[in-house]
Amino acid sequence: MAKESGEKWVLSVTAQTPTNIAVIKYWGKRDEELILPINDSISVTLDPGHLCTTTSVAVSPAFTHDRIWLNGKEVSLSGGRFQNCLREIRSRATDFEDEKKGIKIAKKDWEKLCVHIVSYNNFPTAAGLASSAAGLACLVFSLAKLMNVKEDHSQLSAIARQGSGSACRSLYGGFAKWIMGKEENGSDSIAVQLADEKHWDDLVIIIAVVSSKQKETSSTSGMRNTVETSALIKHRAEVVVPKRIKEMEEAIAKRDFPSFARLACADSNQFHAVCLDTLPPIFYMNDTSHRIISCVEKWNRHEGTPQVAYTFDAGPNAVMISQNRKTAANLLQRLLFHFPPASDADLNSYVIGDKSILKDAGIHDLKDIDALAPPPEIKDNASIQRSRGDVSYFICTRPGRGPVVLADESQSLINPETGMPK
Amino acid sequence: MAKESGEKWVLSVTAQTPTNIAVIKYWGKRDEELILPINDSISVTLDPGHLCTTTSVAVSPAFTHDRIWLNGKEVSLSGGRFQNCLREIRSRATDFEDEKKGIKIAKKDWEKLCVHIVSYNNFPTAAGLASSAAGLACLVFSLAKLMNVKEDHSQLSAIARQGSGSACRSLYGGFAKWIMGKEENGSDSIAVQLADEKHWDDLVIIIAVVSSKQKETSSTSGMRNTVETSALIKHRAEVVVPKRIKEMEEAIAKRDFPSFARLACADSNQFHAVCLDTLPPIFYMNDTSHRIISCVEKWNRHEGTPQVAYTFDAGPNAVMISQNRKTAANLLQRLLFHFPPASDADLNSYVIGDKSILKDAGIHDLKDIDALAPPPEIKDNASIQRSRGDVSYFICTRPGRGPVVLADESQSLINPETGMPK
Known part of the structure; x- marks a missing residue:
């Protein structure tokens, strides 16, 4: 020196x-x-x-x-x-x-x-x-x-x-x-x-941070148990994933949102399926995660083509990827309809990140959330659950850049x- | 005529x-x-x-x-x-x-x-x-x-x-x-x-009828969707199940409870795994089902050998099979500890069927449930959840006879x- x-x-x-x-x-x-x-x-x-x-x-x-x-x-x-x-x-x-x-x-x-x-x-x-x-x-x-x-x-x-x-x-x-x-x-x-x-910069990402009381299995020990005990993981790794990797690369190259969404949802669900096929079984998603999936699936089906992809990692939080700002605003309306904030929350801390999506969704204060109508894909109003506090907060974001100094x-x-x- | x-x-x-x-x-x-x-x-x-x-x-x-x-x-x-x-x-x-x-x-x-x-x-x-x-x-x-x-x-x-x-x-x-x-x-x-x-008449079965707000997918349409869309069901049906059938027949013939329990739990979990691998994914188990599994898995692990097998059909209800009356009484204590009845329930309608198991468990009235101590396998008292009303009622029963006139x-x-x- x-x-x-x-x-x-x-x-x-x-x-x-x-x-x-x-x-x-x-x-x-x-x-x-x-x-x-x-x-x-x-x-x-x-x-x-x-x-x-x-x-x-x-x-x-x-x-x-x-x-x-x-x-x-x-x-x-x-x-x-x-x-x-x-x-x-x-x-x-x-x-x-x-x-x-x-x-x-x-x-x-x-x-x-x-x-x-x-x-x-x-x-x-x-x-x-x-x-x-x-x-x-x-x-x-x-x-x-x-x-x-x-x-x-x-x-x-x-x-x-x-x-x-x-x-x-x-x-x-x-x-x-x-x-x-x-x-x-x-x-x-x-x-x-x-x-x-910059390749696919229309995409908008909304993350639902889901409240959970359960202690989660660490991903390190979880995946070790899956490899050791699941009867399905080998088939997934050797047969299913290689095909999906090719298809996903193609979907990204072509900015083919329906294929992208179909593959992302199916692979998230299959990951959680092999977790469930583990001894002892691993549950990362909870009832709130399930309800988020149902909400997205119902909407995607209603529109005839995927509006939103969802994916869940080793926890109950949902990461939802929308094709563009418009579908993201529509998604946020649906999410806020089904998962209104706890009564003592303020909007500013309930939806964080890129708040312009919130404006696009026409939500300016908590009253706008209370006034949201059920989305048209819901036929049976009796089945609507609006339970406050199941989601801690939402983050609006997008695909972003790599590391910088x-x-x-x-x-x-x-x-x-x-x-x-x- | x-x-x-x-x-x-x-x-x-x-x-x-x-x-x-x-x-x-x-x-x-x-x-x-x-x-x-x-x-x-x-x-x-x-x-x-x-x-x-x-x-x-x-x-x-x-x-x-x-x-x-x-x-x-x-x-x-x-x-x-x-x-x-x-x-x-x-x-x-x-x-x-x-x-x-x-x-x-x-x-x-x-x-x-x-x-x-x-x-x-x-x-x-x-x-x-x-x-x-x-x-x-x-x-x-x-x-x-x-x-x-x-x-x-x-x-x-x-x-x-x-x-x-x-x-x-x-x-x-x-x-x-x-x-x-x-x-x-x-x-x-x-x-x-x-x-x-009469072959294996020690077994005792406890069913937890789990409260659910979700509308369930019918098994007819659910299994059709699984066959059409799951990437794992074929491997399950053709490779995994044939082996398990042989092992299960052997376990039943020998009254080998640890093998019976291991196979029953793994196969229930795998069935729910292929439901999750379906498009759209099917969720039959809910958070209460998951907590019942965790309770049984923790106990089985603590004892070093399975005390109880669990299995879930196309819904959130748990069917638990105990090796004998003693383990069934111990199981019932654990279940009542984790899932006490709603405050307005009466014991007589909360545990139905063969009530002698309840007596073996030392439970004579609701106060006995409140007085239950946490089971020894629970190390972290802070993680204990005793939420009332998650289970509608329990049925105590056993393997039984076929049809009669x-x-x-x-x-x-x-x-x-x-x-x-x-």
Whole structure:
């Protein structure tokens, strides 16, 4: 290092990385250690303006050990997922020089420098919205920038994969595919971009964050149990998914919404079917999730062609993808009709994200929700349930960009003098 | 006919037929008209003392057309399922003579005689407890007795099958297997008895009738949709079920409860998994069903060996099979702990059927339910939910006998003078 080791310089990088939602699901590993999946998967990247992780990473000769702070709280870095990513990035670090600051770090010296990592999600971690995917992807991306790693995004994706499987797909905007790969060492289990976020920019995404009292099975142990005990998972991974992957790639390439929706819904349902076929069975969806599906299915059937696709990850939250702003506004009306807010809620915190969809839906205050008429596809008014509080809130968003470096020093989460969280 | 046709004699037969619950499930037809399934299934017959259909059938030269009364209400007999059974039985009628009453009916004369059918379930039809299985089996059995049909039970089962698929298994006590058969005309798609009700008489069955606001998909249309749209049903029917059928037959033959329970639970879950894999997805289980499964799974795991098997048909009700009275009493304690009755309920109507299990569980009044301690397998008291009213009531029963003729005239549902419902 060029400067004296007693000197207290701090070198940092800040990056922002999106979450993603799979439309052809990843469920089941063939290698637990390397996180190698039993089938390909495809995802949509969500707009980081509404859902993302921001991570600052820094090195300094003054740091005495590697440390990490997640959402304001220091946590242990000893977990295998963090260590795998750190080790892989460090081994790929290259010579670095910042002439202005007078900092020079040779390839071999990176091993000796400790890192501080500070990470925030701009959405509640507990909401079950793939926070680990965005988090691990952001960790890998920011560390790679800091350490001057020359590898391209697909090679970085293989590193992020070892932190959290679905993190590898968060290295791209738009639509990403995680190729399962064949190699035992996992070198070909990487993510690639199918199309960027401008390719299909009509799509609008509404997420229903569903209230739940149930403690959920972690996806790590859940998918392990499924692989070990489900009599259907092998057929899904080997026969059903390969066909769907091809069809989904084609649907995305052609912006063929009916095919996209049909495949996304069927694959979400099949993922939850193999969870149910697990011993003991895993239930991620609850009665509210079921009612959301019924609402969308009824509407899609009524229109004769899909208006909205739904997909559920390892929890009860619904991610709904609409063909355009108009169908999104119609969807939001239906959702607010069936799932009005709890009586003490305010609209501003019940529908968050891109609020222009709310305006398009003609909803300006809570009274507009109370005044909503039943949608025309509901024939039997007696069967209408409007139970308040079953949905915690809605997020309106869209497909979004991949990771970016935030160059503005003011956005850093690390104090440039102390190297500690701001 | 021996008597003058103006004469007003009424000839009747009354029979009682049990319901059954499948432990390897029937889901999917290869022939909609003949009701031919895509896989074998195995069921336990439930004690008719607690759940059965009683049917009286009568002929009289005074009857002007075929009529049927179900649970006190006349309904149309024009449905295909009734007509199929009536036609098949009539074509097999033989010469009959009752010397005492002076009635003689030749084979060819049965076609000319109209029937009156009066049928009652001793349990709520709406509870979703396979009432059609017991009902159609009872119709076929009683008509066969009335018309002096010589065919054995397996041949009668093929007729009952054409009324309602699972009805064919209700012609036997104990354990029955519906062999799917290969013939296009369905002649080899029959039920056989695997073991009678004395073979494994330790078993105790507790049914939780679960409250539900959802309108359920009929099993007829549900299974049609599954066969047409599920990517997993073929693998289930062709690969998974044949293996399970063999293992289940063996478990029943050996009274091997752990294998019996493992297979029954896995097959129930897989049946619901293929429902979920259907387009649109079918949800029969609700959050209460899921909580019942979690309760049983947690206990089974805690004990290291299955104490109880659970199985769910096309609805949210749980059928739980315990190895013996002791485990049944322990199960009932757990169920009453998690699912106490609504505050206005009385114990007598909350737990019905064989109430001696309730006494074994030490429950004598509602206060005993309130006083129940959490079961030892529950480590995290904070996660305990005791929501009242999620279960409507429990039925305690056991495996039971097959159809019987009730010879006592007083048990007939038909007035012997008028030929009308009593």
